[in-house]
Amino acid sequence: MDIKAFKDQLFKQGQTQGFDDIELYYESSEGLNCQLDLGEVDQFSTQEKIGVSLRGNYQGKIGYAYTEKIDETSIDFLIENAIENAKIIEEKEQNEIYAGDGAYEQMNFVSNEISQLTNDEIISFLKDFDRELYAADERVVGTNFFQVQRQDLKTAMFNTQGLELEDHKNFLFFFLMVIVKENDVKKSGTYVNVVHDWSKLDAKTCAEEAVAEAVSYLNPKAVESDNYPVVLRYDAVSSLLATFTSNFSAETAHKGLSKLKDKVGEKIAGDNITLIDDPFLENGLGSRTFDGEGVGSKRLTVVDNGSLTTLFHNRKTAKKDGMETTGHASRASYKSSIGVEPSNFYLNPGTKSYEELVKSVDEGIIITDLQGLHSGVNPVSGDFSLAANGYYVKDGKQQYATNLMTVAGNFYDLLNQVREVGSDLTFKGSTVGAPSLLVDGLSITVE
Amino acid sequence: MLSKSVVQDVISQALQTGGDFAEVFVEDTFKNNISLQSGIIDKSLSGRDFGVGIRVYKGFRSAYTYTTDFSRDSLLKTAKNAAQAIEGEGQLKASELKSERAQQLHPILQMPQTVEKARKVAVMKNASNIATSYHDAISQVVVRYMDEERNVLIANSDGKFIEDQQVHSRLAISAVASNESDMETGSYGPGRLQGFEFMENMDLNHYAKEAARIAVTNLGADPCPSGKFPVVIDNEFGGVIFHEACGHGLEATSVAKGKSVFSNQIGQRVAPDIVTYIDDGTIKNEWGSINIDDEGNPTQKNVLIENGILKGYLVDQLNGRIMDTPSTGSGRRESYRYAPTSRMTNTYIANGESTPEEIIANTEDGIYAKYMGGGSVNPATGDYNFAVNEAYLVKNGKIDRPVRGATLIGNGPKSLQAVDMVGNNLGHGAGMCGSLSGSIPVNVGQPTLRVSEITVGGRKEEA
Incomplete structure (x- = not known):
């Protein structure tokens, strides 16, 4: 079931069942996660995920429900549960459904460079990074949680008052712990980097920074x-x-x-x-x-x-x-x-x-x-x-x-x-x- | 949840690039979360998590993909993405799938999805009233109710096609006590692998009062002194230290690659002989219990350390390959969004022979940690840190005045060696454990015990 058909049916059925206003919040994400261990790809994973939530005004109270299954059974599930949730809410002040204010910045938070990277480019960078870690200092004995994550995230909001909004962003996230050892004592340094400019990234510089941090904790x-x-x-x-x-x-x-x-x-x-x-x-x-x-x-x-x-x-x-x-x-x-x-x-x-x-x-x-x-x-x-x-x-x-x-x-x-x-x-x-x-x-x- | 023929096709697709094992995990979970503050219900949220995870192995390498789109085409594409990360040749013929249902070890009497929300609200209000009326200093009470019905299907190229259902219920009560200058909190969060009958039968009076009592006690407490002390850690959630500091090091995830301090130590002494450490997912209806793990293998009781000697590890299938040992039924994951790995269930230090009273009476100048908070551990070094939610000084064998803001820091394997008294009042406490395969319900447990020396950090100026 496509999301537009889902939204139209949800709004129609929801209003028939007693909602005054309904909002559909939508998130879709695509991602890649790659973990390296001992110089090889240890875990590789890709994802595609959609989730939606209904927020509706029912007899003066706001009810919520969400689903990750986009099908007809979920329309009933969302409406029934949102109504039940609205009924038990006792707080007077409510987050009412908003018609919009027209004052929206037009911005795009997507780096095309990041979205166009192939899996092979990402993996080959990781392997370079790993080699450079061991080259940077002979006390480097291993890594933990060595991974890169790419996420592409869209969020959108629609409601029965005519509001339609969408944001789109992506990012590339590196995380690793470098383990160093001297005199039989291990220490670790954490490296985190959220990359927007891929072309400026240099494996050697990143590795040296990560290793310097770990080594500094020795002795x-x-x-x-x-x-x-x-x-x-x-x-x-x-x-x-x-x-x-x-x-x-x-x-x-x-x-x-x-x-x-x-x-x-x-x-x-x-x-x-x-x-x-x-x-x-x-x-x-x-x-x-x-x-x-x-x-x-x-x-x-x-x-x-x-x-x-x-x-x-x-x-x-x-x-x-x-x-x-x-x-x-x-x-x-x-x-x-x-x-x-x-x-x-x-x-x-x-x-x-x-x-x-x-x-x-x-x-x-x-x-x-x-x-x-x-x-x-x-x-x-x-x-x-x-x-x-x-x-x-x-x-x-x-x-x-x-x-x-x-x-x-x-x-x-x-x-x-x-x-x-x-x-x-x-x-x-x-x-x-x-x-x-x-x-x-x-x-x-x-x- | 998905038909056998679709699953069979997905498995074949996943094996197309030479993988030697493929697995399909389908999850359809229903959740309710309700929150109450200042006596009124302010949030109520229901949801449905649904998705399919596909995993392929080749030797020691694996690829994992997942999607929320359950159409046949999408699933085949997702399987193909997983296969693409595997480099090999030939196509393994998957075994024919044989349907089964996991044996229910933990009876569920009232399915939470069928219980009216008004009844859930009634339990919350009751808890809130008890905590609020405990003491004049209680200025705020927050109660959170949570239930979850998790339906899973696990199928693999060995012919497994097994379905299971897990139902969790939990209530978290937090109280704030305040006076003119300070605010302190106390909380209690009992949970079980059980239906709504848990909520109706629990000793609400005890839990709600404890949350309030901790807050009030801390309000009147002096800052904790810092320095090195013998520390008496109480039972139940006190077990969190050894969960973090030893339990994680016994997981195959870190053992298999030789990264754990416990790697290659089977048969060696790792603790004093009064220490026996066990992981047991079969305990009836406990929060960390399961029927089968998330790879479809039955849960079991695993003795990890017996009288101080290392006996075993917690092993999932993939790490089991590397270690050349069978799975111990320990492959767990938060949801379809994670590949499973070795995790704990209900992990505890077994009863010793001392009474809690004897342990205190034998402690001249120390700290009594009655309720532990959370903490963390660096898996590479074993260094840990923990907050203590309710602490007292121990003077001349007696519990003295309460102190607040205590943090325990140390090294896991060293603290394990330094356990010098173990009590006889084993209890379990519910927690959420976060690691590579996400956040999962686990119990930590122990009797009251003493560690001869731990570094305590506090705010009091003179040590």
Whole structure:
């Protein structure tokens, strides 16, 4: 059954069975995933997937249901379940079906270079990459999760009020862990790269970067546990910011789970902190021209030199607060109901390079990598206690890797403890990006 | 779900480039998710996941493709895509398919799809009321209800054509306690491989109160000190440490390629003799239980470590080829979107002889981790980190005051060697385990036990 016929029948049958308005959200994706092990293709997989969800207004309540099977039985399934779901909803405010606002950027997030790559080209690059890893350093003993993923993703939205929208994007994603060994101790380094410009990619440079990271963790030493000045490298900052991103959502605030609840208009961070959401980044994983309710996307400054200017809103949360939506209705996929989320969210970079940040530290720690972010944080209070990897710094120079550390602090305090913001803004395979930061007052425990 | 003749054609197509084994996995899953917050139902979502995964092997290599388009043409094209990634010659003749139905080891009395949503809502409201009224400091309660009916068909070139049904039910209760300056959370998420009867028969009072009690306890707790301590880890979900730190290292996925610290160690001592570690998918209606794995092989009880000696691994078919061992019924996957690989089911440390009271009484200055949170482990190094959701200081053999924000870090195989007391109160806790083949329901379990030294990270300034 083709999707247009499916939509027409669904809308017709749904309205007959009592829906006032109906929206069909559609996602199709095509992908390739290739894993290399010991220099050979270990796993190769390709995918084609379609999923749709119905969202409909039934007697003043919104009901949802989704399916991956596009056939007549699913039309009945969607309508029956969406009606039953609408009936049990008790919340008064609803994400109503939206007629559209006409203010849509026309953008295409597809790289033709990436979509035209053949399987053989991709595999041959992976094999070069693998060879270069072993050539880069004799201590390289293996890899883990060495893979490339290509995704081509279309999202579309149609509703009975005449709205028709579509976004299209693609990306190529490399991930691997390089394992190095010296004196019988193994260490690993993670390499992540989301590629938009294939022609600029060089296997040797990528391999050297990946290996340098892994090797830098060899021969770690114990360091006195203390409160040190800390250079949080961009990847550690991004993962921390990503963990606390939902605290900037009005939905989280309305649930009473964000301390930013009544802080709009107030200072919540140091003057050097500016947080921006930009839906139009050319190679942003979260780029989009419309949000999960069909509202046109816009660039938004959330924290402006330390002041909280707004929270992220969808139409429902905005209505509750008596304001306009910021266009941040999220739809993680057709499987999820509407929430609130940023598109590409980042901490605005400063002027000093990473090297300059390190140089300004007499004695301190560099943290490159945080672990346990799904468990070692209290998203409500902002407290975190996380396993971390990094280096010891003395007299402005990186000395050696430290034994596994834990770093403990509080996210809200941290926003006020940043001495210097780096210039090296990076999105490392994520929709959240950040530059490196020089921070005071984090408690470091070393194993 | 798909006719035998279509499946037979798809298997033949998949073998056309010289593959020596082909498999078709069909899944039709129905799900319901309902959420409640501040006493009212705010979200309810139903869905149907449907798709077909096709896998081809040649020797130790494999290719996997999947599609949601179940037309014959699309399936043949998907099989062809898989075959194209295999380089070989000749065509293996697939065996004739023989239909069977997996033996149901875990009775399901009330199919969730047939239960009115209003009854599900009633259970949620009850849980919410119990947690909310536990204490004045409880400021928010969120309850999530989830059920899933997963229908699968697994067919392969060895003539297998087996159907199975798995039904899961789970309730997750989280409570927030707050005062003027702080907010703390507590949660409990019981789940079973069972129908709606699980929801109606469970001890809701216990689970909802525990969630609220943890939140309130943490609200009054001091920051945890940091340093090296003996750590007493309580039973049930406490087993998550050894799940991450040892269980994953016993999966053929890492063993087969010699990447695990446990590779080539069968018959060797890997733990003190008080440690026996078992994976058992046959335990009746447990959250991590199955009838057959996602390669169509029956589940079984696998003794991994017996009295400290490594006895076995968790093996799927493909890694079994590399290791030259039969499958242990451990090939699992989240859905048709993943090729299966070796995974755990219900994995636990077996009972020892100490009582939990004796373990505490023998601990002079340590940490008691009553409820563990999540964590992760680096498979290459064995280094792990875990959050503790509810922790106490132990002073002079007695449980002292609660502390919050504790994280345990260490190395899995080393911590296993450092287990020095094992209790006699084995319990299991439900969790979701994420790995190469996606996120699957597993139980972790253990009796109360003690590790002689773990590095604890906390926020308290002086160590």
